[in-house]
Amino acid sequence: MKDSQPIRWATMPELAIATPEGVLFRLPLAGPASRLYAMLLDMAIVLGTVNGIGLLIYRIFAKAPGFGVMVITLAEFAIGFAYGALLEGFWNGQTIGKRLFHLRVIDKSGLPLRIEQAWVRNLMRVFDALPFAYLVGGLSVLSNPLMQRFGDRVAGTLVIRQSPLVAPGEEFWTPQKYNSFMDYPTIAMKLRRAATPELASLIQDALRRRNELASYARREIYRELAAYLQAEISLFPDELVEMLSDEQYLINAAGVLFGDRRQSRVYR
C-alpha cells in the first residue's frame, strides 16, 4: 500500500481495468476490516435465522426432539454456506452485511460474479477459517495485492468497496466575483502550466477541508502552500500578494487552476 500519497483516493489498493474500448477505470478494493465487520454481521444474521427456525422446529417436533435437533443441525450447516453463496450469486455479489458495509464481490475481470464462483468462494471458507478466526484467510488478504482470501483466489473473484454513486455537487471554492490573479494573465497562465495534478489536488483538498482543520493547522498549511506557490511557481507582484490573506491567495490560485472562466470574463 502506498500510504504517503497526497491524494486520498489513491492511497487505497485498487483494481485497474482497461476495457477493449481503451477506457481505463479503477475499482477500490475492500480492506480486511470492513470485510470482517460485514462477515460478523452476516454471522449474526445466520445465527438469528437458524435460532428462529430452530424455535419453530422445536414446536413442530415437540414430541420428537431428536428429529428437531437433526433438522436444526443440518439446517444450520446448510444455511451457513448457502446464505453467502445464494445471496452473492443472485443479489449482485452482496450479502446483507456486504450491502450495509458497501462491499461487493465481483469477478476479477470487473464483471459480475457467477453463481459457481459464489459457491466456490463460500465453500473455500472451510480452508480460510483455519486454524481459527479466519487466520489463513486474513493473512492471505494482507499478503495479496488484490486483497483476495484463498476462496477468492480459487474462484477468481475479489471484493470491492462500492460506496453509493453521488454526482459531484457544488464547487469547492467560494466563487469569486473578481479574481485579482486574472489581472496578470501571463503569470496566471504560467501557474496553470506549471501546476502538477498532485499540487492542484493538494490545494483543492486544503480548501475543501477548511472546516475540518483546527485553526492553527489551517493557518500553517495555507501559509506553507501559498509561500510555496509564490516562491516556486508563479511570482505574482508583491503589492498584490501583500493585500491577500494566504487563504485568499489559495482561493484565487484554485480559481486560476480549475478554469474559473467567469472571472476572466468580468475582467475583460
Place this chain on the structure above:
Amino acid sequence: MILDLERFQTRAGPRWSSLESLLATIEGRPDRRLNPMEAEQLQELYAKAAVDLNRVTHGALAPELRQYLERLVARAYSELHYVPPTRSELWQPRRWLRIFTLFPETFRRQSRYFALAVLITVLGCTLGGLAVRYDPAAVDVLLPANYLRNPGQRVHEEEQAKNHDRHSTQSEAAFSAQLIRHNIEVAMLAAALGVTFGIGTALLLFENGVLLGAVAVRYTQQGFGLFMSAWLLPHGVFEIPSILIAGQAGFYLARVLLRRSEDRDVRQSMSEWLVLIAGTAMMLVWAGVMEAFFSQHHEPVLPYWFKVAVGGAELALLTVYLLLIGRRKTDAEARNFPAENK
C-alpha cells in the same frame, strides 16, 4: 484545466443520470437480461460516459467527478460484457436433478485423481496396519480412543446394549445429523486443501488411511473381524469412498490451480469441483443415516452376516452408479466433441 467543468457537467449530467437509472433497473433483475432497446441505449450511454471519463482524466483536475464517472463506467461495463446464464439453467428443476448424472460423469472424467487418492489412503492403511501388527507400542499413539484400543470391551458393551440410550430413534436422529455435518466438513476440507497444491489433501487422506488400517488390524488381531465388518461396512462403504472422492476433488483443484493461466476459462473446471463436492455431500447424508440408524445395532438384534450383506449390496449399487450412470450420454458427447474430454 482545459475543460470547462461547469459547462461540461451541465451538458453531460442528464445522460449520466439516465445511465444511472438504466443500470439500477438492470441490476435489480436477478437474471440481468436486457431487451434489445435497453441494450442499444446502454451501449450508447456507456460509450458516451467512457468518452466523458477520458476527457475528465486527461483534461481536468476533478478527482470526485473522475471517481463518479469511473464507478458509472465500471458498472455499465460489467452489465454490457456480462453474459447472463440462460433462464433454463437457473430456474428449471430438471437442471438441479442433473446433478445425479453429472456426478458419476465427472467422477469418471477425473478418475486419475481418484486413483491418486486411493493410492495415498492405501499407503496409509498399510503403514497403520503394519505398525499395529509389529509394534505394540504404536497402538497407544495411533489409536487414541480407548474403544479403538480395547475392542473386546467395546464389543461386549455394544452387544450388551450398554449404550442403550443411544439407540432410541430420537437420539439416533440427532446423532446422524452430527455425523453428517462432521463428515461433510471433513470432506469439504479435503477438497479445499487442494489449494495447498494437494499437500494438505494428501496428508489428510494419509492420516485417515493410517487410522483405518490400524483399527482394522487391531480388531482382526483380537478376533473381532466380523464384528468390525458388520459395524463399519453399512456406512463405511459410502463414507470411505466419499472421503476418497473429496480427496479426488482436492487433487483436481490442485491441478487446476497449477496450470491456470490468465486467459484460461476456469468456469468449467470449477463446476466440476463443485459437482464432486455436491456428490460427496449426498453420499455422506446416506452414510450418516446408515451409521446412526443401522450400524449401531448388533448381534442379538441384527445378525452380523445380514449387516455385512447390506454393506456389500450398498457397495455394489454405489459401484454401478459411479461407473455406469450417464455413460451412454458421455460416450455420445465424446464422439461429438472429442477434444473436450481430453
